[in-house]
Amino acid sequence: MPRDQELAQGIIRGDRESVVRLTREELDAGREAVGILNEGLIPGMDVLGERFARGEAFIPELMAAAKAMNAAMEILRPLLEASGVESLGKVVMGTVKGDMHDIGKNLVCMMLRGAGFEVIDLGVNAGAERFIQAIEESGARLLGMSALLTTTMSRMGGIIEEIRKSRAGAGVRIAVGGAPLDLAYANKIGADGYAKDATVAVECFKGLVAALRTP
Ligand code: B12
Known part of the structure; x- marks a missing residue:
């Protein structure tokens, strides 16, 4: 079986030991961390998510x-976060209120750190107040x-509105993401x-930094 399929199967089976072993072996063989993620691990999650939606997999398997x-x-993590470059800016990041999914958000945090951003990770279940408090305390202009x-x-639009209405939030550039979203929805909610x-x-956050710098 090709290595990516083995990795995906390991995720689908929830076989921590084989996923860890295969990940180490792929790195030792000179494979890039991003390739292991995007071509092996994440496709496994996607297959499991589809099975769950069809009623063929259940919560314990997802866990x-x-x-x-x-x-x-x-x-x-250390490979994705390794970066010696000057800080590109501070980003406040969080999963919105009522939502406990943090794997994708954690990955985005790692990749941003690796690219030279300073990330303030609020974790999961973050409402407007926590986002506003974090930008007030950190002075971040990116969220x-x-x-x-x-x-x-569907709560994201309201949270964005509240952030923009707050003193600290005016002018902060906000990006959104997560499997159910697309560009049209992001535009609709004012991201x-x-x-x-x-x-x-x-690339998206680099674009937002450039937008902050142009008056
Ligand atoms: C793992 C998982 C869980 C785990 C979460 C563990 C954890 N610590 O995160 C557990 C078991 C806890 C769980 C629970 C539930 N889950 Co769940 N889960 C999943 C699953 C299988 C994978 C999610 C994942 O990690 N994907 C991999 C990551 C890497 O991808 P990602 O999150 O999309 O992130 C990428 C991009 O979206 C983007 N991105 C993400 N965030 C951001 C932010 C920014 C700013 C940017 C720019 C980009 C960006 O970059 C990321 C990296 O590439 C999905 C199915 C799926 N394929 O999405 C279902 C899924 C999301 N879950 C679902 C459901 C229904 C639930 C539950 C309600 C089940 C229940 N009945 O209890 C609960 C909800 C709990 C809660 N309140 O949040 C449904 C949602 C359906 C819907 N229409 O809303 C899904 C889609 C499964 C399905 N097909 O039905 N789940």
Whole structure:
């Protein structure tokens, strides 16, 4: 079986041990961390998500898969975050209120750090107040919001509105992401940016930095 399929199968089975072993072996063989993620681990999550939607997989399987994914991410973290470049800016990042999914958000945080951003990670379940408090305290001009549920996605517009109405939030550039979103939805709710994955998210935030610098 090709290595990416083995990695994906390991995630689907929630087999932490084999996912960790395969991830290490791929790195030792000279494979890039981003390739392991995008071509092996994330496709496994997607397959499991589709099975769950069809009623063929259940919460304990999703939890086991998430544990295996997190174990692999711990190995990849130092490689994704390694960066000697000057800070590109501060980003406040969080998963919105009511939503406990944090794998994608954590990946975006890692990739941003690797690209030279300073990231203030609020974790999960973040409402407007926490976002506003974090930008007040940190002085960040960039903010990222993640949602994986259609219910929590629909709260993002209101949170953006509240942030923009606050003193600290005026002029802050906001990007959104998460599996149920797309560019049209991001535009509809007044976000300044959207990215479909963590690699594109880095480009998205670089674009927002450039936009902050041009009056
Ligand atoms: C793992 C998982 C879980 C785990 C989460 C563990 C964790 N620590 O995150 C657990 C088991 C806890 C879980 C629980 C639930 N889940 Co769940 N889960 C998933 C699953 C299988 C994978 C999600 C994932 O990690 N994907 C991999 C990451 C890398 O991708 P990602 O999150 O999309 O992130 C990428 C991009 O979107 C983007 N991105 C993400 N955030 C941001 C932010 C910014 C600013 C930017 C620019 C980009 C960006 O970059 C990321 C990296 O490339 C998905 C199915 C799926 N394929 O999405 C279902 C899924 C999201 N879950 C679902 C459901 C229904 C639930 C539950 C309600 C189930 C229940 N009945 O209890 C609960 C909700 C709990 C809650 N309140 O949040 C549904 C949602 C359906 C819907 N229409 O809303 C899905 C889609 C499954 C399905 N097909 O039905 N889940």
